[in-house]
Amino acid sequence: MEYFLEILFGGLTRGSIYALIALGYTMVYGIIELINFAHGEIYMIGAFTGLIIAGVLGAAGFPAAAIFVLAILGAVLYSAAYGYTIEKIAYKPLRGAQRLSPLISAIGMSIFLQNYVMLAQTSDFLPFPSLIPEFKVPWIGHIISSSELIIVVVTILVCIGLTLFIKFTRLGKAMRATAQNRKMAMLVGINVNTVISATFVVGSSLAAVGGVLIASHIGQINYYIGFIAGIKAFTAAVLGGIGSVPGAMLGALILGQTEAFATGYVSSDYEDVFAFALLVLILIFRPAGIMGKEPVQKV
Amino acid sequence: MRGNWKLLALVLAVVALFAAGCGEGKKDEAKKLVLGVAGAHSGDLASYGLPTVNAAKLVAADINAKGGVLGMQVEVLSQDDQCKPEMATNAATKLLSEDVKIVLGHICSGATKAALEIYKDGNIVCMSPSATNPPLTQSGDYPNFFRTIASDDAQAQLEVDFAKNLGLKNIAVIHDKGDYGKGFASFCKQFIEEDGGMSVALFEGVTPGAVDYSAVVQKIKNSGADGVIFGGYHPEASKIVTAMRKKNIDIPFLSDDGVKDDTFIKVAGEYAEGVYATGPRDISGNPLYAVAEEAHKKEFGTDPGAFYYQAYAAAQALLNAVEKAGGTDYDKVVNALRTEYVETPLGKIKFDGRGDAEGVGFSVYQVKNGQYVEVE
Numbered sequence: 001m002e003y004f005l006e007i008l009f010g011g012l013t014r015g016s017i018y019a020l021i022a023l024g025y026t027m028v029y030g031i032i033e034l035i036n037f038a039h040g041e042i043y044m045i046g047a048f049t050g051l052i053i054a055g056v057l058g059a060a061g062f063p064a065a066a067i068f069v070l071a072i073l074g075a076v077l078y079s080a081a082y083g084y085t086i087e088k089i090a091y092k093p094l095r096g097a098q099r100l101s102p103l104i105s106a107i108g109m110s111i112f113l114q115n116y117v118m119l120a121q122t123s124d125f126l127p128f129p130s131l132i133p134e135f136k137v138p139w140i141g142h143i144i145s146s147s148e149l150i151i152v153v154v155t156i157l158v159c160i161g162l163t164l165f166i167k168f169t170r171l172g173k174a175m176r177a178t179a180q181n182r183k184m185a186m187l188v189g190i191n192v193n194t195v196i197s198a199t200f201v202v203g204s205s206l207a208a209v210g211g212v213l214i215a216s217h218i219g220q221i222n223y224y225i226g227f228i229a230g231i232k233a234f235t236a237a238v239l240g241g242i243g244s245v246p247g248a249m250l251g252a253l254i255l256g257q258t259e260a261f262a263t264g265y266v267s268s269d270y271e272d273v274f275a276f277a278l279l280v281l282i283l284i285f286r287p288a289g290i291m292g293k294e295p296v297q298k299v
Numbered sequence: 300m301r302g303n304w305k306l307l308a309l310v311l312a313v314v315a316l317f318a319a320g321c322g323e324g325k326k327d328e329a330k331k332l333v334l335g336v337a338g339a340h341s342g343d344l345a346s347y348g349l350p351t352v353n354a355a356k357l358v359a360a361d362i363n364a365k366g367g368v369l370g371m372q373v374e375v376l377s378q379d380d381q382c383k384p385e386m387a388t389n390a391a392t393k394l395l396s397e398d399v400k401i402v403l404g405h406i407c408s409g410a411t412k413a414a415l416e417i418y419k420d421g422n423i424v425c426m427s428p429s430a431t432n433p434p435l436t437q438s439g440d441y442p443n444f445f446r447t448i449a450s451d452d453a454q455a456q457l458e459v460d461f462a463k464n465l466g467l468k469n470i471a472v473i474h475d476k477g478d479y480g481k482g483f484a485s486f487c488k489q490f491i492e493e494d495g496g497m498s499v500a501l502f503e504g505v506t507p508g509a510v511d512y513s514a515v516v517q518k519i520k521n522s523g524a525d526g527v528i529f530g531g532y533h534p535e536a537s538k539i540v541t542a543m544r545k546k547n548i549d550i551p552f553l554s555d556d557g558v559k560d561d562t563f564i565k566v567a568g569e570y571a572e573g574v575y576a577t578g579p580r581d582i583s584g585n586p587l588y589a590v591a592e593e594a595h596k597k598e599f600g601t602d603p604g605a606f607y608y609q610a611y612a613a614a615q616a617l618l619n620a621v622e623k624a625g626g627t628d629y630d631k632v633v634n635a636l637r638t639e640y641v642e643t644p645l646g647k648i649k650f651d652g653r654g655d656a657e658g659v660g661f662s663v664y665q666v667k668n669g670q671y672v673e674v675e
Binding site for chain 1: 505506510512566
C-alpha cells in the first residue's frame with residue numbers, strides 16, 4: 001500500500017510538471033492553431049533564469065523562502081518576455097501564411113534558443129540549488145517529500161487560478177471568443193493581437209514556474225532539458241485534447257501516472273512505450289483527444 | 300526560359316566555387332601526415348571529448364618539433380560527433396574523404412561502433428582512448444580498431460568484486476539503456492549471478508533526460524537492495540543519487556568511469572559524497588605522465604580532463620606505428636601496433652591481437668570531500 005502511494009505521488013509530481021508546460025501548448029493551439037515547439041525552450045529558459053537569480057540572491061544573503069519566491073517571479077517575468085517576443089518575431093509575420101510555415105518557424109526558434117543558451121551559458125550540466133523549502137510533511141511525510149508536495153500544490157493553485165482567469169476576467173472571455181472564431185471576435189471589437197500576446201505571456205509564465213520547480217526538485221539543469229519535457233507535455237496536451245485547457249490538465253495527470261506506474265509495476269525500460277501506447281489507444285477511439293472537440297466541417 | 304538561364308548560371312557559379320575550393324585543398328598535401336581526431340567536441344558530453352583534441356595537438360606539436368614522422372609534419376584534423384552515432388558516421392565519412400589514414404577516436408562506444416564500419420571499408424586505423432564496449436575488440440569484427448583503455452567487462456568484474464568486498468548481498472543494477480551503460484550493467488548482472496553469494500534485486504533501464512527518476516528510486520527502495528550499481532554517464536547518475544539521498548536511501552552507490560568525472564561531483568554536490576566509481580588505474584607514477592601533464596598546463600593553463608592520458612598514449616602509439624611501418628600502409632601499421640612497444644604516459648604499451656592495449660586497467664575511486672580518491 002505504501003509503495004502504491006509512493007508511486008502515485010511520484011506520478012502526481014511528474015504529471016504536475018507536464019501540466020504546467022502542457023497548458024502553454026494547448027492555450028496557444030486553441031487561439032491560433034499553432035503547435036509552439038519553442039515552448040519547451042521557454043521552460044528551460046525559466047529554469048536558467050531561476051538559477052541565475054538564486055545564485056545572485058543567495059550570495060547577497062537573502063532567506064531561503066524569499067529566494068524561492070523571487071526566483072519564480074523573476075523566471076516568470078523573463079520567460080513571459082521571451083514568449084511575447086517570440087510570438088512577435090517568429091509567428092506574427094506568418095499569421096496569414098499557410099499552416100506549415102509558422103510550424104517550421106517554431107522548430108527553428110526552438111533550435112535557435114537551445115543553441116543560444118548553450119553558447120551563452122554552457123553545454124555542461126549545472127547544479128541547481130534546492131530552492132524549495134525542506135520540511136517534514138505531516139502524516140504522509142514518509143511517502144512524499146516537501147518538494148513533491150509543493151510542486152503538486154503550486155500546480156493545483158495555478159490550474160485553479162488559470163481556470164478562474166479564463167472564466168471570469170474580460171481578457172479570459174476575449175481569449176475564449178478568439179479561440180472560437182477569430183474573425184468574429186475582431187468584428188465585435190476584440191483586439192486579437194493583444195489576446196494572442198496575452199496567451200503567449202500566460203503560457204510562458206506557467207512553463208517558467210514548472211521549470212524552476214522541477215529544476216529545484218531534481219537538482220540539475222542544462223540547455224537541453226526543454227526538449228524532452230516539451231515533447232512529453234505536448235503528448236499530454238494531445239492526449240487531453242489539444243486546444244482544451246482542462247484537457248491538458250487531465251492529459252498531463254494521466255500521462256504522469258501512466259509513466260510512474262509503468263516504471264513502478266512493470267519496468268522503467270517500458271516507461272515511454274506505455275505512455276505512447278496509451279496515446280495511440282486514446283487517439284484511435286477519440287481522435288480529438290479526451291476532452292477535445294470534434295472538428296466541425298466548415299462548409 | 301529566362302528564369303532557367305538564371306538558374307543555370309547560378310548552378311555553374313556554385314559548381315565553379317566548389318571546384319576552386321577542391322583545387323586549393325589538393326595543393327599542399329605533400330609532406331604531411333593527417334591525424335584525424337573524432338569525438339564529442341560539443342554537446343553535453345564535450346567534457347569527455349575535448350581533452351583528446353588537446354592531447355592530439357600536444358603530441359603532434361611535440362613530434363613536429365622533433366622533425367615529424369618520417370619527415371612528414373603531423374597535422375590534426377578534428378571532427379565533432381557529439382557522441383551521437385548518426386553524427387559519427389558523418390565525421391567518419393568526412394575523414395575518409397579527406398584521405399586520413401589514422402584516426403584517434405571516437406569517444407563514446409555507440410558512436411565508435413557506428414563509425415568503425417566506414418573506417419573498416421576505408422582501411423583506416425582507428426584508436427579510441429575511451430570506448431570501452433567489449434565487442435568492439437572481442438567480436439573480432441573490427442581488426443582496424445585499437446584502444447588504450449580496458450573494456451567494460453574488466454571494469455564490471457572489478458566493480459562486482461568490490462561490491463562483494465563491501466559486503467553487499469542484494470544489488471539493484473540500473474543503466475541508461477545506452478550501448479555503454481547497458482553493456483556495463485549487463486556484465487555486472489552476469490558476474491553477480493555467477494558469483495552465487497550475491498543476487499540481483501532489480502535490473503532496469505532509465506530514460507536519459509526524463510523529468511524525474513522518483514519512480515525508479517522508489518522501486519530501488521522497494522526491492523530491498525542493499526546497494527546500487529549504475530551503468531551510464533554522470534547526468535543520470537547525479538539525478539538518481541540526488542533523488543535517492545533526498546528519500547533517505549543511504550545504500551552504497553557504485554558506478555563506472557562515465558561517472559568518474561568532476562562534473563558529477565560539481566552537479567551532485569553534497570549528495571556525491573561516498574559514491575564509488577571505477578576509472579582508469581592511477582598512472583601518475585609513470586615518467587611520461589608528468590611530461591604530458593606539464594605540456595597541457597603550459598599550453599592550455601589548466602589541468603587535463605577525462606581520458607587525456609589515454610588519448611595522449613593513443614596518439615603516440617598511432618604515430619609511432621606509422622614511423623615503424625615506414626608509411627601509412629594499412630597492414631604494416633596494424634602489424635606495427637601489435638609488435639612495437641611505445642613509451643606512453645600509461646607505461647610501455649603494445650596491443651594484443653584483438654586491439655586491446657596490454658597492461659592498462661581500472662581502479663575503484665570514492666568521492667571524499669568533493670574529490671575522487673583511489674580506494675584499495
